[in-house]
Amino acid sequence: MQDISKEYDVLIVGAGPAGSNAAISYKKLNPGLRVGLIDKAIFPRDKSCGDAIGPGVISALKRFNNEHILDDEPQVVSTTLYGPDNIGIQNYIPEVKNKEDSIVYVIPRIDLDNRILNLAKNSDVDVIEGLNFVSFEEDVNKNIVVKFKNQDEEFLFSTRLLIGADGANSRVRKQLNLKPNSDWHKAIAIRAYVDSPNYIEIFKERTLMFEINVSAEKGYAWAFPSKGSLLNIGIGVPVSIFKKDKLNINKLLEDFINQLESRGVIVENIRKQKSYMLPFASSRPKLNKDMNVALIGDASSMINPMSGEGIFYGMEAGYLLAKNTNELIGSEKLSSGISKYEKEFSKRFRKHYLSCALARLILQSPFMTKRLLKVASNDQDTIDFVVELLFDEAYLTLTEVFKITYKFLIPTRLLAFISKN
Numbered sequence: 001m002q003d004i005s006k007e008y009d010v011l012i013v014g015a016g017p018a019g020s021n022a023a024i025s026y027k028k029l030n031p032g033l034r035v036g037l038i039d040k041a042i043f044p045r046d047k048s049c050g051d052a053i054g055p056g057v058i059s060a061l062k063r064f065n066n067e068h069i070l071d072d073e074p075q076v077v078s079t080t081l082y083g084p085d086n087i088g089i090q091n092y093i094p095e096v097k098n099k100e101d102s103i104v105y106v107i108p109r110i111d112l113d114n115r116i117l118n119l120a121k122n123s124d125v126d127v128i129e130g131l132n133f134v135s136f137e138e139d140v141n142k143n144i145v146v147k148f149k150n151q152d153e154e155f156l157f158s159t160r161l162l163i164g165a166d167g168a169n170s171r172v173r174k175q176l177n178l179k180p181n182s183d184w185h186k187a188i189a190i191r192a193y194v195d196s197p198n199y200i201e202i203f204k205e206r207t208l209m210f211e212i213n214v215s216a217e218k219g220y221a222w223a224f225p226s227k228g229s230l231l232n233i234g235i236g237v238p239v240s241i242f243k244k245d246k247l248n249i250n251k252l253l254e255d256f257i258n259q260l261e262s263r264g265v266i267v268e269n270i271r272k273q274k275s276y277m278l279p280f281a282s283s284r285p286k287l288n289k290d291m292n293v294a295l296i297g298d299a300s301s302m303i304n305p306m307s308g309e310g311i312f313y314g315m316e317a318g319y320l321l322a323k324n325t326n327e328l329i330g331s332e333k334l335s336s337g338i339s340k341y342e343k344e345f346s347k348r349f350r351k352h353y354l355s356c357a358l359a360r361l362i363l364q365s366p367f368m369t370k371r372l373l374k375v376a377s378n379d380q381d382t383i384d385f386v387v388e389l390l391f392d393e394a395y396l397t398l399t400e401v402f403k404i405t406y407k408f409l410i411p412t413r414l415l416a417f418i419s420k421n
């Protein structure tokens with residue numbers, strides 16, 4: 001039997017935003033804990049993503065005074081939505097209700113994730129890079145023995161709590177015998193970086209551009225401006241449709257680039273094309289209650305099914321898990337702390353996720369997309385609500401459903417008249 005290399009109170013697999021923020025949270029809430037954070041990659045590492053972070057990530061960073069990692073980043077001021085027949089609408093990001101800042105940044109993940117990981121390193125977390133998670137086993141004392149490997153060797157670590165933050169293809173989740181999301185509840189998306197010397201000039205300001213149901217039917221494409229002339233572009237579709245229509249992800253990206261060029265946007269030096277899965281929160285795994293193993297982030301299918309945003313939910317899950325368990329490490333009540341975390345996360349986001357899943361269904365119809373954009377271009381409340389679904393924790397109440405249905409049904413001119421008066 002191989003020796004245990006290290007013993008931890010909390011061992012986190014995966015040092016993306018979810019894993020790093022969980023590690024930071026445990027050390028801030030309970031500095032005496034021995035926290036390990038292990039990733040198969042050597043940082044800084046790239047991750048396929050739109051790179052957009054909004055009010056949620058800012059408030060998660062502010063919780064432990066870490067927002068300084070966003071200093072000097074340019075702010076995005078608006079969103080621009082396009083639908084079929086070139087119907088478009090540009091809108092300022094409204095004051096969100098649940099957060100202090102209504103700000104969006106676009107920061108390449110190779111930088112953002114490294115900055116968050118550095119915060120963990122500076123919080124006295126034991127970070128190990130370049131080790132691949134292999135498997136885990138519970139011993140007689142309910143400790144978890146975890147096996148990792150690199151090219152040459154295998155390592156065993158023991159921990160009281162194991163956290164799977166190892167992303168959309170989580171091996172920790174697989175070992176818990178929890179199935180991956182079905183094709184209906186996940187999307188495939190491709191990201192590329194390009195240089196665009198005139199993007200901001202064309203749109204008159206730093207705007208997040210979404211194009212719904214155009215380059216990909218039932219999917220959406222994006223162009224998000226980062227520092228200088230750097231533009232993050234990409235396109236995603238639900239996997240069920242991707243397979244049914246035998247789509248080619250690279251071809252979808254080419255079509256979107258043609259669309260951008262037809263709007264006058266110069267696209268140069270297309271590079272770093274990378275596709276990946278997005279497991280939507282419309283189908284979340286249920287954990288085995290007896291084991292001291294928890295999942296956060298993409299490993300636990302936390303991505304907003306409407307926007308594809310996942311960084312905020314993963315970071316918030318890391319904090320909520322730490323909040324509910326940091327004082328129970330080593331006690332028999334640890335698994336009930338994990339259940340409390342699950343309940344708190346679901347209670348906070350269930351209605352929001354459900355509303356976003358419904359919005360996704362509506363936006364899969366080109367007719368409904370056109371109608372929504374027409375309604376939104378005549379009615380500030382509707383566009384504000386759509387933007388809050390994208391950037392805050394908004395959800396549909398019964399009154400909201402009635403209001404939106406009514407606005408969808410009445411003629412656009414009458415709606416414009418009513419809104420003006």
Ligand SMILES: Cc1cc2nc3c(=O)[nH]c(=O)nc-3n(C[C@H](O)[C@H](O)[C@H](O)COP(=O)(O)OP(=O)(O)OC[C@H]3O[C@@H](n4cnc5c(N)ncnc54)[C@H](O)[C@@H]3O)c2cc1C
Nearest residue numbers: 014016017018040049050051052133166167297298310311
């Ligand atoms: C194309 C695309 C665009 C997106 N755009 C946005 C966006 O604009 N804004 C947004 O908020 N979200 C976006 N998302 C979603 C977002 O990328 C994820 O929700 C987010 O990365 C989840 O963070 P995480 O920490 O859970 O997982 P990850 O960021 O995936 O991190 C998981 C980590 O685990 C490590 N790992 C995996 N397996 C192992 C193993 N066996 N052993 C050790 N380590 C392992 C990986 O190396 C990685 O570092 C997008 C996703 C895609 C695919």
